[in-house]
Amino acid sequence: MSAPEGAKTQRLSSKAISAPPEQILHDLLAESPSILASIVDNLPVALFVKDADHDFRVVLWNKKQEDITTIPREKALGRTDFHMFSQESAQYFRQVDEAVVRRGKLFEIPEEIISTPGGGDIWLKTTKAPVFDTTRNRTFVIGISEDITPQIRVREQLKELNTHLTLANQQLQETQLQLIQAEKMESVGRLAAGVAHEVKNPLALLLMGVEYLASGITENDPNLPEILTEMRDAIARADRIIRGLVDYSSSRQLSLESHELLPLVENALLLTRHEVRKGNINVEVIFEKDLPPVFIDLAKMEQIFVNLIINAVHAMEGRPRPNLEIYAYATRIPEVERDEGARTARHLRSGDEVVIVEIRDNGSGISEENMQKIFDPFFTTKATGVGTGLGLSVVRKIIELHRGRISLRNRVSGGVAVSLTLKVAPTVQDELDKGPFKKKQ
Amino acid sequence: MSKKILIIDDEAGFTKLLRMNLERNGDYEVMIENHSVHALKTAQAFQPDLVLLDLVMPGLDGGDVAALFQADPKLKKVPVIMLTALVAHGETSTGSVAQAAGVTVLPKPVEMATLRSCITDILEKS
Numbered sequence: 001m002s003a004p005e006g007a008k009t010q011r012l013s014s015k016a017i018s019a020p021p022e023q024i025l026h027d028l029l030a031e032s033p034s035i036l037a038s039i040v041d042n043l044p045v046a047l048f049v050k051d052a053d054h055d056f057r058v059v060l061w062n063k064k065q066e067d068i069t070t071i072p073r074e075k076a077l078g079r080t081d082f083h084m085f086s087q088e089s090a091q092y093f094r095q096v097d098e099a100v101v102r103r104g105k106l107f108e109i110p111e112e113i114i115s116t117p118g119g120g121d122i123w124l125k126t127t128k129a130p131v132f133d134t135t136r137n138r139t140f141v142i143g144i145s146e147d148i149t150p151q152i153r154v155r156e157q158l159k160e161l162n163t164h165l166t167l168a169n170q171q172l173q174e175t176q177l178q179l180i181q182a183e184k185m186e187s188v189g190r191l192a193a194g195v196a197h198e199v200k201n202p203l204a205l206l207l208m209g210v211e212y213l214a215s216g217i218t219e220n221d222p223n224l225p226e227i228l229t230e231m232r233d234a235i236a237r238a239d240r241i242i243r244g245l246v247d248y249s250s251s252r253q254l255s256l257e258s259h260e261l262l263p264l265v266e267n268a269l270l271l272t273r274h275e276v277r278k279g280n281i282n283v284e285v286i287f288e289k290d291l292p293p294v295f296i297d298l299a300k301m302e303q304i305f306v307n308l309i310i311n312a313v314h315a316m317e318g319r320p321r322p323n324l325e326i327y328a329y330a331t332r333i334p335e336v337e338r339d340e341g342a343r344t345a346r347h348l349r350s351g352d353e354v355v356i357v358e359i360r361d362n363g364s365g366i367s368e369e370n371m372q373k374i375f376d377p378f379f380t381t382k383a384t385g386v387g388t389g390l391g392l393s394v395v396r397k398i399i400e401l402h403r404g405r406i407s408l409r410n411r412v413s414g415g416v417a418v419s420l421t422l423k424v425a426p427t428v429q430d431e432l433d434k435g436p437f438k439k440k441q
Numbered sequence: 442m443s444k445k446i447l448i449i450d451d452e453a454g455f456t457k458l459l460r461m462n463l464e465r466n467g468d469y470e471v472m473i474e475n476h477s478v479h480a481l482k483t484a485q486a487f488q489p490d491l492v493l494l495d496l497v498m499p500g501l502d503g504g505d506v507a508a509l510f511q512a513d514p515k516l517k518k519v520p521v522i523m524l525t526a527l528v529a530h531g532e533t534s535t536g537s538v539a540q541a542a543g544v545t546v547l548p549k550p551v552e553m554a555t556l557r558s559c560i561t562d563i564l565e566k567s
Contacts, residue, residue: 204550208553
C-alpha cells in the first residue's frame with residue numbers, strides 16, 4: 001500500500017526535524033541527484049572545480065562562471081586554463097592552483113584581472129581551496145569568483161575624479177598664493193615711501209660721519225670711536241630694514257615652520273614704523289612670558305601683521321591719543337563652533353594648544369553693517385588709492401592656509417580688536433607621539 | 442659771539458654727528474633736543490639764532506613744533522631749516538609752500554657744504 005502524497009511529505013518533514021543536517025542533505029541528494037547541479041548553477045557567484053591530478057582540467061563550471069568568463073560549460077569541461085585563457089593568465093592561474101594544493105589551505109586573490117575570449121577584461125575576487133577526496137585519493141581545487149568589475153570601474157573613476165580634484169585644488173591654492181603675493185606686492189608699493197624714509201635716516205647719519213672723516217682727522221680725535229660706532233649701527237639699521245622688505249616681498253610658496261612670533265611682530269613694526277610715527281601712534285607690544293613658537297609661514301604671517309597694523313593706523317587717523325596694542329598669550333581651545341571646518345582633522349579642535357594674538361586700536365570702530373562685509377574681497381571704506389579692499393580677505397585666506405582663525409570685534413572702549421588664533425608648533429615629543437609607537441588612548 | 446643752533450630731531454645718532462660737524466667747522470654753539478615734546482621749553486631756555494627741525498617725529502611733528510614757535514613772541518622770528526627724509530632732491534628748490542612760508546627745506550641725507558652755506562645765508566640775512 002502506498003501512502004498518499006501528503007503523508008509522504010509529512011513523513012519527510014518529521015524526519016527533517018529530528019535528523020542531523022548532513023543527513024538531510026545526504027537524503028536529499030539520494031532522492032534527487034540533480035538538485036546539487038541546480039544549486040551549483042544557481043549560485044550568485046562563479047564556481048569551478050579543477051582536477052589537480054589531471055593537469056588541473058576543469059570538472060565543474062557553473063552558470064555564473066559561464067557568464068563572467070563568456071566561456072560555455074561545454075568548452076570548459078575537460079580543458080585546462082591554457083586552452084581557455086591567454087598564456088600569461090593561464091600561467092598565473094596554474095601557479096596559484098599548484099600553491100593551493102602544495103600548502104593545502106585556502107588562498108585568496110583579492111583582485112585579479114582576466115581577459116575573456118569574448119574580448120573584455122574583467123576583474124575578479126577569487127578564493128581557491130584544495131578539496132581532498134580521501135575515498136578515491138584525489139585532489140581538486142575549488143574556486144569561487146566574484147565579478148568585481150563594476151566596483152573596480154567605480155573605484156577607477158573615483159581615483160580619476162580624485163586626481164582631477166587634487167589638481168584643481170592645487171591650481172586653486174596656486175591662484176590663492178598668487179593673489180596673496182599680488183596683494184603683498186601692492187602693500188610693498190604702499191610701504192615703499194615709509195621704508196625709503198626709514199633708510200634715508202641712517203644714510204643721513206652715514207653722510208654726516210663721512211663728512212666728518214673727510215674733513216681731516218687727527219689720530220687722537222676723541223669723537224672717532226663714537227662716530228665709527230654710530231656709522232656701524234646705521235649700516236646695520238639700513239640693512240635690517242632693507243632685508244626685512246626683501247624677505248617680506250619674497251617667498252611665494254607656503255612653507256609652515258616653527259617660528260617665534262615676537263621677532264616677526266617687531267619686523268612688521270619696523271616696516272610700518274614710518275606710518276606709525278607719522279600717525280603719532282603709541283605702540284604697546286605685550287607678549288606673555290615664554291610664549292610657545294607657532295607653526296607659520298614667516299613672510300605670509302608678517303604680511304598679515306603689516307596689513308593689520310596699517311589698517312589700525314588708518315582707523316586711528318585724526319583720533320585723540322591713538323594707541324595700538326599687540327597682545328599675545330597661549331591657551332587651549334575650549335570649544336570649537338560646529339562649522340564645516342571644525343569637522344576636519346586639519347582645523348582647530350577643542351583642546352588644541354594655540355596662541356591668540358590681538359591687534360587692538362582705539363580708532364573709529366566698524367559699523368554693524370560693514371562688519372558683515374569686512375572680509376569680502378574689494379570691500380573698502382578707504383579712499384581710492386589708499387586701499388584696494390583686498391587686504392582683509394587676503395588676511396583671512398592666509399589664516400585659513402594656516403588652519404587658524406581670525407575674528408574682528410568692536411571694543412567696548414572704542415576701536416577694533418582683531419583676534420588671530422594660531423596653532424602652537426608641534427614639539428619633538430608631539431612628533432614622537434604621532435609615530436608608530438604612539439600610545440593607545 | 443658764536444651763533445646758537447638748536448637741532449630738534451629724534452634721530453639721536455644723526456644729531457650727535459651733525460653737531461660734531463657743525464662745531465668743528467664753524468663758530469656755533471649747538472644744542473640737541475631729541476624729544477619734540479620738549480622742543481618749545483628747550484628753545485625758550487636756549488634762545489637759538491637758528492633751528493634745524495626734523496619733520497617726522499613721534500609726539501609732535503615738525504609742523505607742530507614750528508607752529509608752537511610761531512606762537513611764541515621770542516621764537517617767532519627765529520629762522521627754521523627743515524631737515525627731512527620725506528622729500529626727494531629736486532623737490533626742495535621748486536618754490537614749495539614751505540619756502541613761501543619762510544621755511545627752508547633740505548632733504549636728508551644732506552651734505553655739510555649745502556647745509557653750511559644754507560645756515561650761513563640765513564644767519565647773514567637775519
